[in-house]
Amino acid sequence: MKEREVYLENVSLAEAVDRFFVDLEESGALRLTGAEVVSVRQALGRITAEPVFARISSPHYSAAAMDGIAVSAKDTFGAGEKNPVRLKEGVNFHYVDTGDPLPPGCDAVIMIEEVHPLGDGEVEIVAPCSPWDNVRGIGEDIAAAELVVPENHRLRPQDLSAILAAGHTAVRVRKKPRVAVIPTGTELVNPGEPLKPGDIIESNSAMISGLVEEWGGEALVLEKAEDDFELIKRRIEEGLSAADVVVINAGSSAGSEDYTAKCIRAMGELLVHGVAIKPGKPVVLGRIAGKPVIGIPGYPVSAYLAMELFVKPIVYRMQGLPVPGRHKIRARLSRRVVSSIGTLEFLRVKVGRMGSEFIASPLSRGAGVIMSVVRADGIVRIPESREGIESGESVEVELLRDREEIENTVLMIGSHDVTIDLLANELKRLYPEITLSSAHVGSMGGIMALMRGETHMAGLHLLDPETGEYNLPYIRKYLAGRKVVLVNLAYRQQGLMVAKGNPKGIRGIEDLVREDVTFVNRQKGAGTRILLDLKLKELDIDPGRIRGYGKEEYTHLAVAAAVAGGMADAGLGILAAARAMDLDFVPVAPERFDIAIPHEFYPMDSIQKVLKILRSEEFKRKIESLGGYDTSRTGELIGGD
Ligand SMILES: Nc1nc2c(c(=O)[nH]1)N[C@H]1C(S)=C(S)[C@@H](COP(=O)(O)OP(=O)(O)OC[C@H]3O[C@@H](n4cnc5c(N)ncnc54)[C@H](O)[C@@H]3O)O[C@H]1N2
């Protein structure tokens, strides 16, 4: 085959699939795996490599179907209430139990309830029976030579029972397609090893092999390879000799140490390098020694999608199976998403049932954010012909979770706090059928989500600088006319996060104006920023006097990291963030964190369960044990309009 010049192109998904699979098909690289014989008991989930025909019938003898007496039906003819018929044991009847073989000369069974014992081995019956009454004839269940299950059938528990009953102890199944997985990257360290900056935990191969196994294949993770051309080539050789398919992870793009494509080109056919999809663009598709070899990008979301698009069909085809599709539902997209023309984007979304319709809310779009796949309920494809999708537009969602699970999910979009994670965990522990799914978009983001009807609840800590009141003024302003219930989650301590040992002796907000103190701020609109500004006003401090007031970070943790890294001496945030970065904490003020619930969702069973947990002493104790929280009003209705 001719050498192709395909270094980092940008072909459409359809063309890439076509080029890759036509080549694999034509070159015989997609052939079925061979067969192996396994014991029936070990065959659950395996795919039959040949049809299973019954060796024997089941039952293989005529069997009593009831406890009672076996008779010859003709001896009972004429029996009636007025004309009872007497039968003698051993002569014209025999006692039998369910499953017993019929004694010679018998062709029917009369249930014991219908038999009147007379003593002396004699019984009386008052109704006749017909031949084969209450008898399971030979082959009633399975007839010898009958097809029990066809070829290419995934064996289920009931199939195993039938195959055993049909006289088999072993079954010929397809060998699992073997997929060798090669993690590459000099920066990779094995899970559990100590980390220094620049080290990346080798986590992708667990996902890649898990997917292969879910699809019925067998994964073989090879020793990771540093970014070294010869070494990666050697690993590919190892993979080819041990497996049917080779997956190389990372090193797929155009970096100076990205060798995947070069290795494939040097060793075999490089068919595609670069597909117009996002994430997953730099995927490398090739064939070496008659086997598919796929380079999947290093970013975990890209790796997940590239596996789904290019490796899943191979694993299924090698087992002789069609590639299963995902269940789809229609949903309304909660907010506008801009995407680039010419690229097919796979948008991860959370889906919630809001009254009579499903709402899909976009999650993080970063290719490095594996949590976007962990949290996702589904995927929306934004076609290459579109510049994006408008807010409120109807979209098709390919589901990653069961629809029932989605229906039982409570959505909570808004500000994040570790007590929400605690609540989510408590809900799952006590009511496993319910899921609390939270997205962290800040308090104002929560208000917006409530306005757009895309969440059942929102976590809020918005201080109104005019009135000094929390949350209610914002609800009145932005959700005017809507009935909203506000429930307290907890009060949390906000304070100044300072270096361990508080080397600058910072005692409070007043010290922020000191010349030797540099501050790091939160972004405008953040609850914490509003709190700081209010405190400054109360103390009559001009923000312009604080060094670093203009330096903004977006999360508590980012502020803590700035202090830990020595970029600033102090930043306002919560105790949990200070602890996470091993900082000292100077308390400034407690802050009320509430949950807002639109009135129409309040009666929902799942929401009532959330409230029950909030009001339980056990949950309050768990919050208290985090430190920095006050639960004296947890679960209390704050009021609402
Ligand atoms: N100049 C260009 N740069 C990049 C391009 C491009 O087209 N031109 N594409 C970007 C895109 S899109 C992606 S996706 C990534 C793909 O990168 P690689 O496949 O080359 O992978 P690396 O750069 O080696 O790694 C990316 C990232 O993933 C981490 N990684 C790698 N292996 C693992 C593993 N086994 N477990 C966990 N994490 C892993 C790696 O450390 C990096 O952080 O390239 C862009 N750049």
Ligand code: MOO
């Ligand atoms: O293709 Mo990359 O996966 O977009 O980030």
